[in-house]
Amino acid sequence: MVGIVIFNSLILLLPTTNSMDAFFGIVPFVDDSGKQYRSYQLWVGLGVLINSAVTILAEKLVAQVLTKFWDQKQARAKKAALDAQMETYRTEAEGLELLEPDCVIDPET
Numbered sequence: 001m002v003g004i005v006i007f008n009s010l011i012l013l014l015p016t017t018n019s020m021d022a023f024f025g026i027v028p029f030v031d032d033s034g035k036q037y038r039s040y041q042l043w044v045g046l047g048v049l050i051n052s053a054v055t056i057l058a059e060k061l062v063a064q065v066l067t068k069f070w071d072q073k074q075a076r077a078k079k080a081a082l083d084a085q086m087e088t089y090r091t092e093a094e095g096l097e098l099l100e101p102d103c104v105i106d107p108e109t
Helices: 001-014 019-024 036-095
Strands: none
Touching: 001 036
């Protein structure tokens, strides 16, 4: 993110004859008479910085807070489904006759 802020700032603050302005087709802050509109350029720069800061904060919010919340919600749902399935298995197993742990089964009988 810091790289994007630096790149955007360079495009705004470098002279209008640089190769990045020509490549991206950025209109210079100079009119036909040669008058520069420095205040407009600074306002746009301030907008870029504010936009970058808001974007970084929004990404942190989504990546850290909301993702954690939805992951926990999904884990609780999976646990509840597993608990329900295990209860079904326990109910079915109650009717079965189980052998004692030390019992030996004679295959001849």
